[in-house]
Amino acid sequence: MHVHVPTSVDEVLGLVGQGVIVAGCTGIYPHLGPDQSIISLRKAGLSGVETDGAAVRVGATTTLTQLAREVPFLRDAIASIASPTIRNMATVGGNLFARQPHGDLAVCLLALDAQIDKTGDLVTSVSFKVPERWYYTKAMRRKQNSASIVTVASDGVRIALGGVAPQPVRALAAEAKLAEGDIDGAAEAALEAADPFDDAYASAWYRRRVLPVHVRRALTNAV
Amino acid sequence: MPSSVIELTVNGSEEEFIAKPGTTLLGALRDTLGLTAAKRGCGVGTCGTCTCHVDGEAVMSCLVPVETINGSTVTTLEGTTPADGLTPLQQAFLDNFATQCGFCTPGMIMAAEALLAANPNPSREDVVTAISGNVCRCTGYESIIEAILIAAEATA
Numbered sequence: 543m544h545v546h547v548p549t550s551v552d553e554v555l556g557l558v559g560q561g562v563i564v565a566g567c568t569g570i571y572p573h574l575g576p577d578q579s580i581i582s583l584r585k586a587g588l589s590g591v592e593t594d595g596a597a598v599r600v601g602a603t604t605t606l607t608q609l610a611r612e613v614p615f616l617r618d619a620i621a622s623i624a625s626p627t628i629r630n631m632a633t634v635g636g637n638l639f640a641r642q643p644h645g646d647l648a649v650c651l652l653a654l655d656a657q658i659d660k661t662g663d664l665v666t667s668v669s670f671k672v673p674e675r676w677y678y679t680k681a682m683r684r685k686q687n688s689a690s691i692v693t694v695a696s697d698g699v700r701i702a703l704g705g706v707a708p709q710p711v712r713a714l715a716a717e718a719k720l721a722e723g724d725i726d727g728a729a730e731a732a733l734e735a736a737d738p739f740d741d742a743y744a745s746a747w748y749r750r751r752v753l754p755v756h757v758r759r760a761l762t763n764a765v
Numbered sequence: 766m767p768s769s770v771i772e773l774t775v776n777g778s779e780e781e782f783i784a785k786p787g788t789t790l791l792g793a794l795r796d797t798l799g800l801t802a803a804k805r806g807c808g809v810g811t812c813g814t815c816t817c818h819v820d821g822e823a824v825m826s827c828l829v830p831v832e833t834i835n836g837s838t839v840t841t842l843e844g845t846t847p848a849d850g851l852t853p854l855q856q857a858f859l860d861n862f863a864t865q866c867g868f869c870t871p872g873m874i875m876a877a878e879a880l881l882a883a884n885p886n887p888s889r890e891d892v893v894t895a896i897s898g899n900v901c902r903c904t905g906y907e908s909i910i911e912a913i914l915i916a917a918e919a920t921a
Contacts, residue, residue, distance in 0.1 A: 545786050545832040567828045572809035576787065582833040607822070625898025627876060628810060630822040631829075686897040 544579040548586055555662050557581045563664070565603045566631040568624070569640050588635070588666055596672040602635030602665045606647065609634055615676045619650050619695065622680040625687045635665045642708055643690040643743060646680055649704035652712060653695035673697035679760040681705075681752060683743055691744040692753050694732075694760035696720075701728065701757070706736040706749050716757060725761045729754035771835050775800070776844025790829040791815045794841060802842035802871040806900070813899030816872035817841050823879035825898075842871040845878055854878065854916040863912035865903035872899045877913045885921045889914060 546561055548554045561579030564571045588603040591612040606629040610620040623646050637647040656670035675698040682688035693704030701713040713735040719727035738749035771784045782797045794800045803826055806812035810825040817826040818840040864870045873896055880887055880895035892913045
C-alpha cells in the first residue's frame with residue numbers, strides 16, 4: 543500500500559485513481575483494508591475560511607473546529623457533530639461524503655444552497671452566504687456525539703433534512719407551506735421528502751413519526 | 766512503497782524513525798518510540814483512549830497515518846507528566862477515584878488537558894463536551910468530570 547501526501551491540487555489530480563482520497567481520516571479511513579492505498583489531502587493547501595461580507599468560502603480540508611471558530615451561525619450545528627477530538631480532524635469536504643445518518647454539515651450546506659467548487663473530480667471548496675435567519679435542530683439518542691435520528695436545517699426559506707433518507711434532502715413541499723407562513727403544514731409536508739431507514743439509532747417508523755415534531759421545533763426556534 | 770523516514774517532535778524531543786506505509790501515529794508511538802500511555806481501544810476513532818495532541822490539538826492518534834503529519838509536534842500523556850510527581854489534573858484523577866480500570870484514563874486526561882489549555886475555567890457542560898469522544902466502560906464519568914472540575918479550580 544501507498545500513503546500519498548501530495549502538496550498541491552495538481553499533484554492530487556495526478557494521483558487520482560491510485561488510492562482512496564482522505565483528509566481528516568475519520569469517515570472512510572477507519573473502514574479501509576490494510577492494503578488500500580490512500581491519497582491524503584492534509585498538505586494539499588485546501589484549508590482555510592475566507593469571508594467577504596456575507597459570502598463565505600471554505601476550503602475542503604478546513605476542519606469542523608476551524609469552521610465553527612470562523613463562522614458563528616454554524617456553531618450549534620457543528621457542536622452536534624461527533625466529539626471535539628473528531629471535530630479537530632474531520633473536514634468540511636469529507637462531511638459531504640459522510641453516509642447518513644452522519645453528515646449533518648452537508649444538511650446545513652444543502653439548506654444554504656451552498657456551491658461546491660471542484661477542480662476535476664476533486665472538491666476544493668464550498669461557498670455559501672451567511673443567512674439572515676438560521677434554524678437548526680438535531681434529534682439524537684444522546685445530547686452529544688451521536689448520529690442523527692432527524693436533522694433539520696433551514697434559512698427560513700429552504701428546508702433540508704438529514705437522518706430521514708439515504709442522502710440529505712430538501713423538503714420542497716414543506717418549503718411551499720413555509721412560504722405561506724404555515725409552520726404546522728410545513729411540518730406535516732416534510733414527510734413527503736422522507737424515505738427513512740432502520741439502523742441502530744432508530745427505526746424508519748420512528749424517524750417518520752418524529753420528523754414533523756422536529757421540523758416544527760426547528761422552525762419555531764431561530765438560532 | 767518503501768518505508769519512509771518520519772521526523773516528529775515528540776514530547777519536546779526530536780525523533781526520527783522509519784515507518785512502514787500505513788503506520789498510524791498510535792502505532793509509531795507505541796511500537797517504535799515505546800510511548801505506551803496512549804492505548805489502542807477501538808481503532809476507529811470512537812473510544813478516545815488513543816487521544817494525543819498534534820500541533821496543539823487533541824486528535825485520535827489511531828486515525829492519523831503518520832506519514833501525513835511528518836514534521837509535526839506531538840504531545841502524549843508522558844509528555845505532560847513532570848519528572849517527579851503528577852500534574853494537578855493527574856493528582857485530581859487519583860484523589861477523586863476517577864481512575865477505575867485505567868484504560869480510558871490517558872485519553873481522558875489528554876482530552877481534559879486540551880480543554881483546560883483553551884478554557885482554564887470550564888463549566889460542567891464544557892467538561893462533558895470535552896470528554897464526549899472518550900468512552901469509559903467502567904462508566905466512571907461522574908468522578909472523571911468532578912476530577913477535571915477540581916483540577917481546573919485548583920489551577921485557575
